[in-house]
Amino acid sequence: MDLSIIIPNFNGKKLLENNLPKVLEAGKDCEIIIVDDASTDGSVEFLKKEFPQIKVLQTSYHPELVYSENSLELFRDSGSSSNKGFSASVNLGVSHAKSDFVFLLNSDCYPEKGSIEKVIKLFEDRNLFAVGFAQKNLEDGKTVIRGRALGKFEKGFFVHSYGSPDKTTTQWVGGGAGVFKKSLWDRLGGMDEIYNPFYWEDIDLSYRALKSGYSIRFVPDAYVVHEQSKGTIRSHYSDSYIKSISYRNQILFVWLNISDPYLLLSHFFYYPYEVIKSWVRLVWYVVSRRKNKIRSSSDLSFIKADIASELKFFLALGKRFQRKKMWKKKDKECFVKN
Structure with a gap:
């Protein structure tokens, strides 16, 4: 399959232990790249020992990736000061991908069997930039289907909300559960690192694509399982x-x-x-x-x-x-x- 799966990681060793075998099963024959953003929990050592077939990139080995934060350090929190941020990590991974399509996947996610194939076949449309998966979010013991998004401009700001998961239109394709055409990714310039350390970078990229005349889609019956409550951001930041x-x-x-x-x-x-x-x-x-x-x-x-x-x-x-x-x-x- 002409697909590179890219997983950004920060102190997600336990998530990788649980989800990576499922990713390997669903993405057989895919290139898998994990970008580690200054983890301190032994993630890199674990990956190199248990999954030597996976390409591991470390942002700390790329001095051109500068932590993008303001001089007042108003937002300094529990994250490491050497973190480069989500956008920088993803951009690094995509730059090393060898396939025509890249699947961005959070470390707290894994795709269900057969879902990747449903998404890839849609890229016969040459104008299609990205396709989003439906996300089975495990919340308080219940499974909630999300992934499709709506957007509007209200009282001076762009605001977004969840949309009904039974339609194929979407405001954006999420950076934790979406496939992107690499040639158009490069043309658009990838994720903008002004948004580091996280949030809004995928909304921005999808909006740029739409405004540039490209299309994006949502597939209601292509699933990733998303254990969001255990994710990196909520686990490490206030x-x-x-x-x-x-x-x-x-x-x-x-x-x-x-x-x-x-x-x-x-x-x-x-x-x-x-x-x-x-x-x-x-x-x-x-x-x-x-x-x-x-x-x-x-x-x-x-x-x-x-x-x-x-x-x-x-x-x-x-x-x-x-x-x-x-x-x-x-x-x-x-x-x-x-």
Whole structure:
């Protein structure tokens, strides 16, 4: 099969022990690449001993991959300072892939037998960039089917939600359970590392593809099993850190991609409004000594995201200028609302 399976890893030894044999079974004859991002749990040693047939790349051996974070270090959390981030890890893996198609898979996932074949055959469509799998998420002892996404622009920001898993349209193909055409990946420039350490990079890549005139699809009956509650991000980073990164990247997404004048006007009205509102509420909680930890934590996370995104404003503008050369569709043509 002309497919390279790429699995980014950070301290996911236990997940790999459980899932890698299932990946090997489902992806027979596929090239498998694991990109280790400065793990400290013995992941690399385990892989080299137990799975010598698998190609293991280490971001620490690639000094060109620079940890992308702001100088104020507002987001420094429990992750290692030598981490390069999800986008950098995936891009490194794709650059070493020998196949025409790359299957990005999280370490807490494995594909069900026969699902890969269902996805690959769709790439007879030369304009197709990526295909997403349905994800069987194991949550509180129940299996919930997800993977299809919807998107819209609301109150100055691009917001996303889960879509009904019985349709073939989707707003984006997830970077933890999707197959991508490598030639178009290279043409689009891969995942943008401005989003490091994680979140929104796959939404951004899919949106760039849609806006550049390519198509993406979702396959309701091609499954990966996703034990998300045990994943790397939730296991190694605090909720406030994750929320700050998500807010920051949501802001950067608009600056990088949105060109509709009305939507931009909406953004530059609501964005300052949300910043001011967060500051006012946070000060009020402090002065009045009210104990609403959830609300105050959310406000603080948004304030951190505001500062961090502003530090990347000119970098985002430069990237936006380069992206404009490939834009063929209007923003409203790219939204998948139902």
